[in-house]
Structures are given as C-alpha cells and as structure tokens.
Amino acid sequence: MxxxxxxxxxxxxxxxxxxxxxxxxxxxxxxxxxxxxxxxxxxxxxxxxxxxxxxxxxxxxxxxxxxxxxxxxxxxxxxxxxxxxxxxxxxxxxxxxxxxxxxxxxxxxxxxxxxxxxxxxxxxRGEVRSWQLLTEPTAGSDLAGVKMTAIRDGDVYVFNGQKIYIGSHHGADRYWTIAVTDPKGKRHQNVSWFMIDANLPGITTQPLYLLSAQSEGETDEHGHKNIIYFDNVRVPADCLVGGENNGWKVASTHLEVEHSGQGNIRTNPVWIALLAHCRTHNRDGRPLIEDPDVRSKLAEIFSRLEAVRLLSTRNFWMVYAGEKRSYQGSQVSYLRKTTNLWLTKAILDLLGPDALTNDPILGAVGGIAEAQQRRGIVEQHPGGTTDIQRVVIARRLGVGAREPQQAGKLGEEGMARKNPQPVDA
Ligand SMILES: Cc1cc2nc3c(=O)[nH]c(=O)nc-3n(C[C@H](O)[C@H](O)[C@H](O)COP(=O)(O)OP(=O)(O)OC[C@H]3O[C@@H](n4cnc5c(N)ncnc54)[C@H](O)[C@@H]3O)c2cc1C
Known part of the structure; x- marks a missing residue:
C-alpha cells in the first residue's frame, strides 16, 4: 500500500x-x-x-x-x-x-x-472575514453549557453575554455564534445558531494575549485572541441559522469540520526550519548535521511529523471526497497536539538552551525553536483538547457503548462532489 x-x-x-x-x-x-x-x-x-x-x-x-x-x-x-x-x-x-x-x-x-x-x-470572494464565537468562560469543552442568551423580541434577537479565546488580530466582519434561546429548555434543545454582523451596536472586543503571543505584532491565531462582550445587541431574526432551538445540530456540523482535519496537509514548517538550521550551523566547529546524535533526533522528529502529515492528507481526502468519517478527525487532532508537545522536548534535546530564547543573536532558528516551546503548550486546547479528542475517538469506536456514535452531518455529498469536473477528461 x-x-x-x-x-x-x-x-x-x-x-x-x-x-x-x-x-x-x-x-x-x-x-x-x-x-x-x-x-x-x-x-x-x-x-x-x-x-x-x-x-x-x-x-x-x-x-x-x-x-x-x-x-x-x-x-x-x-x-x-x-x-x-x-x-x-x-x-x-x-x-x-x-x-x-x-x-x-x-x-x-x-x-x-x-x-x-x-x-x-x-x-x-474574500470580501469578509469571520470568526467563530463558541467558547465562554464556563463553557469550553462543554459547549452545550453556554450561557450567552439570545431572546426573541419581535423581529430581532437580543444578545447578552460573553465569549472568550476568539479570533485573532485585525478584527472580523461576521461572527458565527451559539446562544441560549430558550432559558427554560432542556440541555441541547435550548440553543440556536446565528451568523451576525460584527459591527452591531453593543458588541465590544477586548484583546487577550496568550502564552504563545510573540509580540503585539503577532498575525496568526496563536497568540492574539479576544474576549467579546454582548450588551443588549439586537440581531435581525433572519440571522438565525437552522431554526430556533436547533443550534446543537448546526454546531455538530461546525465541530465536525473543525475536528475532521480539513487542510493542514503541509509539511510542518518547524521541520523545514530545523533541517535548514542543522545544515547551516556549526557546533564545536562541525556542521550540526554531521553529528550522529543530531541526525538520529532529526530522523525521529521527521518520522513523527510525517505520520501526522500523512494522516492529515487522508482526512483531507475523506472530507473533500465526501467519504464517511468516524474517529479519524479526532485521531489526527490528538496526534498533532501530542506530537507538537513532544516536539518541544525534542527541539530542546537537539539544540540545547538556545532553543529557550528568542534573542535575535542567541535564539536558535530565528526564534522559531523558542516559539515552539510556547506554542506546543497552547496548541493543546483549540478545537477540542486532547482529552476531548480521546472522548470522541472512544465514542466513535463504540468503546463502552452499545452503538458507535455517528459523525456530525456534513451533507449528503460532504464538502465537495466527487470529481465534478474530471480533470483527466
Ligand atoms: C489558541 C487557542 C485558540 C482558540 N480559538 C478559539 C476560537 O476561535 N473560538 C472559540 O470559540 N474558542 C476558541 N478557543 C477556545 C477552545 O476551544 C477552548 O479552550 C477549549 O474548547 C477548551 O475549553 P476550556 O479552555 O474552557 O477548558 P475546559 O473545558 O474547562 O477544560 C479544562 C480541562 O479539563 C479537561 N476536560 C474537560 N472536559 C473533559 C471531559 N469530558 N473528559 C476529560 N477531560 C475533560 C480538558 O481536557 C482540559 O484539560 C481557543 C483556545 C486556544 C487556546
């Protein structure tokens, strides 16, 4: 094979x-x-x-x-x-x-x-950028425990509450969010899903810098997150998606895409940078790459990262070819997160204390080695923690249950039709 x-x-x-x-x-x-x-x-x-x-x-x-x-x-x-x-x-x-x-x-x-x-x-068309607003201070892994309310008032829903760990830098135009529309309703049957304009009156945003933030200039999702407050925000009722109190089912679709490992099929950039560093830098007057211990560690790093890449590629194919999925999304997420944490120690073994500083002169691999020390920790959480991925894998395998749990609905055809325009024709 x-x-x-x-x-x-x-x-x-x-x-x-x-x-x-x-x-x-x-x-x-x-x-x-x-x-x-x-x-x-x-x-x-x-x-x-x-x-x-x-x-x-x-x-x-x-x-x-x-x-x-x-x-x-x-x-x-x-x-x-x-x-x-x-x-x-x-x-x-x-x-x-x-x-x-x-x-x-x-x-x-x-x-x-x-x-x-x-x-x-x-x-x-790339005209808007949107963020997902799911997590709250008391509802992360337990998303069904959200407390933000969206109460119907004529032709609007009035939002009150708070979301945390959201987005990145430079703002967004739209938000996808989940909120309680029936405060007396049963768990899972009391929430609804909305796509809303991020500029509505009553929305305020407060930056939140995580351990992985390198500087105020951080551009990606790793370091710069936000807390977003909703204070009597009036959202037009036609922004409700999937029907009132049906938000848990819509969330299942959303989370299925997040967990299924779509994208991320590239070779880990940290590996590319590490290899280049070991080829071009010396230790004790000898290129690092000539040291047998360095070679051995690089081989181990490559093997682990490559396993993640190949499984990600399999998931990418499953999602976009509309294949039936089960545990595979959480499997890759779990492996990626644990590998990234393992990588922090492997880099330290490989490069020594230089991997612990982002000093412009002393910091190894242009600061990438040090950044990985922090990112490896922070990356344990987004898109479901390692514990949650294990819970999902066990449920999908049917471990400890009579029936294996089904994956969330992605539509009959998954993300794409199979070869809608045969390129070989
Ligand atoms: C870098 C980053 C980016 C993020 N981006 C976004 C974003 O854009 N939008 C958004 O909405 N959220 C975002 N989040 C939030 C993220 O989804 C949550 O941090 C995550 O769901 C965990 O929730 P929590 O932090 O409240 O931890 P908790 O849910 O409180 O978990 C605390 C600990 O308990 C464990 N635990 C919880 N439940 C179980 C269980 N049933 N079984 C076993 N162990 C359990 C967890 O694994 C964890 O170790 C981001 C977080 C980070 C760190």
Missing part, C-alpha cells in the same frame, strides 16, 4: 497554472514575521488582497459551489491548490478565517437558499 499521493497529468498541468498565477500574485514579504504592529497590519492587508484575488478566481474556497462564488472544484484540484499555497508558507484562505472555513460548511448544510445567497458569496 502506497501512502504518498500520485498525480495525474491533468493535475500537474493545473499545478503549473496555479504556480504561475501565484508567482504573479503573491507579493514579497507576505510571510515575513512582523516586528511591529504597523508591519503586522501591512502584512495583513497583503493577505486580504491576495484573498480577494484568489476569490475572484474561485480558488479561495475551491470546494464552494460556483453559484455562490466558490470554485466548484473537485478534490483533484483542491489538493493542488492547498499544496501550492502551503509551499509558499500560506494557507487557504491566506489569513485566519475560522468562521469562514467552518461557518460556510454549516450554512451549506443548514442555511435557507436565501441565507446561502446572502452569506456565502462575500466569504467565498
């Missing part, structure tokens, strides 16, 4: 087309590490502009239906787009858009035709 992908001639031709397009459209400096808030803003603007250009091509959300501004592409092409953007150190979308990636899937399954027409095109 061969794990590694093999590509068809048509895929390679599509790859050439994508590479040429990216070479012409990706500006220099877009993956630079910002050293100030101004630099971070400039890079973010570049990323949003690239997003809009990708959107115009239908490549920002390639699996999205064409009628809503997506690419209408099949797995054969989607994977090439993912790989080619990853090769440049970028993702799809090239900016943090957790709500867009997961929220658009929920709309495809649960939204009305009118909602699909209203909500999907701006996301697919």
């Amino acid at each position: 061969e794990f590694e992908l093999k590509y068809t001639k048509a895929q390679e031709e599509f790859r050439d087309e994508v590479r040429t397009w990216l070479a012409a459209n990706v500006p220099d400096g877009i993956t630079a590490r910002p050293r100030s808030f101004q630099e971070s803003q400039a890079i973010y603007r570049m990323r949003r502009e690239l997003g809009r250009r990708l959107g115009a091509q239908g490549w920002l959300y390639p699996s999205g239906e064409k009628q809503y501004g997506g690419g209408g592409l099949g797995l054969d092409q989607i994977i090439v787009l993912e790989e080619e953007t990853a090769r440049l150190g970028l993702g799809l979308p090239p900016y943090y858009d957790s709500g867009g990636k997961m929220g658009s899937a929920s709309i495809r399954v649960w939204g009305t035709d009118e909602q699909k027409q209203r909500f999907l095109p701006p996301i697919y």
